Amino acid sequence: MNHFQTDTPIYLQVVEEVKSKILGGQLHPGDKLESVREMASRLEVNPNTIQRAFLELEHQGFIVTQRAVGRFVSEDIDFIESCRQNKIQETIQQFVKEMERYGITKADIIAYLKEENHE
DSSP states (O other), rough: OOOOSSSSHHHHHHHHHHHHHHHTTOOOOOOOOHHHHHHHHHHHHHHHHHHHHHHHHHHHHHHEEEEETTTEEEOOOHHHHHHHHHHHHHHHHHHHHHHTTTTOOOHHHHHHHHHHHHH
């Protein structure tokens, strides 16, 4: 049984899952990724879907392929950290916009976070 959403292509969901693991520190620079067949079997998807996801991740700079050895997380720490910071900013901006739709200001958010920090 898979956990994929129907409104987004599966390969893009795989891309986001792998990127999330890289940016979240679950996968580290230089870590070897599962093979296409291993990941396809684990996720219960067609190997072509995983191949397409890996090609996209490589195109974006998150992974590198070493012929006859496998695929690895990029060792470009500056790139990974920059992407991580961009993701943090994007998430915060989305959160603030969502809260503003409910009439909550940035000052309200900050006050709430300070209050939560003291509890």
